[in-house]
Amino acid sequence: MFKRFLSTASTFGRWPLALLLAALLSACASMPHSIGEESHKHPSAPAPAPVAEISQAQEADQLLAQGKDLAAAKAYIEAAAASGADKQLDYLSKAAQASLAGNRPQVAELLSAEVLRLSREPAQRAEALWIQAQAYERDGQTKLARGALASLIAIDTVSPERRAEAMGRLAKIYEAENHDLTALDFLVKRDALLTGVAKAENRRRIHALLDAQSSAKLRNWRGRSGDPVVQEWLAFALIAREHVEPANRQAAFAAWLQAHPGHPDIHYDDASANNRAAVLARGAICTLLPTSGRFASDTTAFVAGLQAAAQQEAGPAIYQLSDSSDPALNATEYAAGVEAGCAAFVGPALPQDINAVLGARHPSNPPILLLGAAQPHSQPGVYDFDISLRVTARQVAEDALRAGYRQAAVLYPLDAEGADMQAAFLEAWKKGGGSVVGVAHYRDGDTASAVQRALGVAPLGAKTFVFLVAPAQRLADIISTIRAQTTQPILLAGIPTFAAEQSTSISDARVYALGSPWVFDPQIAGGPVAQAVRQSLPQASAAQWRMAGLGAEAYGLVAKILHIAKPAGASPTGALSDPHTLQENNKRDLRWVRWHNGNIEVLPALPEP
DSSP: OHHHHHHHHTTTTTSOHHHHHHHHHHHHTTSOSOHHHHHHHOOSOOOOOOHHHHHHHHHHHHHHHTTOHHHHHHHHHHHHHHSOHHHHHHHHHHHHHHHHHTTOHHHHHHHHHHHHHHOOOHHHHHHHHHHHHHHHHHTTOHHHHHHHHHHHHTSTTSOHHHHHHHHHHHHHHHHHTTOHHHHHHHHHHHHTTOOHHHHHHHHHHHHHHHHTSOHHHHHHHHHHOOOHHHHHHHHHHHHHHHOOSHHHHHHHHHHHHHHSTTOOOOOTTOTHHHHHHHHHHTTSEEEOOOSSSTTHHHHHHHHHHHHHHHHHHTOOOEEEOOOOSOHHHHHHHHHHHHHHTOSEEEOOOSHHHHHHHHHHOOTTSOOEEEOSOOOOOOOTTEEEOOOSHHHHHHHHHHHHHHHTOOEEEEEEESSHHHHHHHHHHHHHHHHTTOEEEEEEEEOTTOHHHHHHHHHOSSOOOTTEEEEEOOOHHHHHHHHHHHHTTOOSOEEEESOOSSSGGGGTTOOOTTEEEEEOHHHHOHHHHTSHHHHHHHHHOTTOOHHHHHHHHHHHHHHHHHHHHTTOOOOSSOOTTOOOSOHHHHHHHOOOOOEEEEEETTEEEEESSOOOO
């Protein structure tokens, strides 16, 4: 039955959702009713995973690492179809998560529901409930989201971090529905699970909710709440309104606690909850990056680069501020970091978070290095360090025009990243006056025809090149296909190899790539910072390695901005960019290389046609 689903899943973005869900239900109906039922039939050790399952699972992992969420979801479902009952639910859960990341919440809802129908394993159910709750929220079904989150926190094995996040989401939902007492109850319960800046932010939410209520309502709530700690918060909120002078207020708090033995001191308006975070954040470079969700692995790698550079250069430490999916809360987190004494900030990367943080920022605040495209701004101390490959694609266009090229044939894979990069290249290329011979995307099996479409039928001039976007594993084959039809130079945005020694399959000296020295410069790629990253990320993918390099480069830039950088010379972090250049025109310092007899050769600039 899974095979029937796969034939429709290949049209993930084109089929009406109702047909897609119907096909998925049909597919899932063929699975055993429980894992226990299947294991009862086969009490011996599980059979080795079929080759098809392993292949599909590996492909799905790679697609997910590349940000191709919907393609990864399809591949995970294919892996489930090829697997035994012991693996099917794991793959379906991964498919649900990938569907959610690919903005298909209704598909994620159904996949997670199927996992919940079949699984009795607490950790598996908890993960499915978490995915389902997020999907319901995105789909606007907040009542169903509440139910999923409530079921999640009822599972004993759920981690404190996940439990706290679920309670925070419940509080937000109930507050939006004007059930403020229930929202307060969840905020108070999660307070015991939090520390540092996260605890301070939660207490800010508690105080904001209490401050929005009348005294009469607070007294009414005291009679309705059965939680003694919630009752204490309500009592202290009323005391704080009656005793404005700090000394009198503290005396009244102490008197209440003496009259109510057994109640813990919640430190209603005490700063002790902030002390630990303030100590860690003071003087540190603080990050505003997501530590959960689809970008978590990117953050892990980026922060590994930051931390390795900090240790090598003996500079300011790295402190990770808590992240949130709510831009407004991210702005509050930024403000808490300013108050805690962060020396500088790195992040955010997403446009909505950048705009929220810039809206909360005062010109006198510490400098901030933004990692994504921001709206035009003129704030002092704000530096744009867009880490996306769009920046590289745009610089390819600018450098090619500067070198004297005037025509481009564009060839890219049919995926989100390829489309994004070719769009960024064409925008800069046309803006600079370049003309386009042709634009074509390719799929497996039709590369030759795509090359023909990109090159067109007219003879190519001497100032023409091929702008190519290609994954590392297919690069050599695609170059061979292009060379069968033209000898024009090929320009790549990014160096699609993990390290220089993996480039031996490329020997064409007219293939040029623009990328970061972190990948190809022996002093940096084999230096102490890179070695430290390899120790913390021994299984890093090519995408994670790139992010770690960007983290190291970001640290060097912040060190320059703070005027604590080491004397001029070969930087072990790869921080080549000038912060003033970044502030003025958002241009990173990247380098051109070519492959000569299988070896990478660094070039001073892109050669002329």
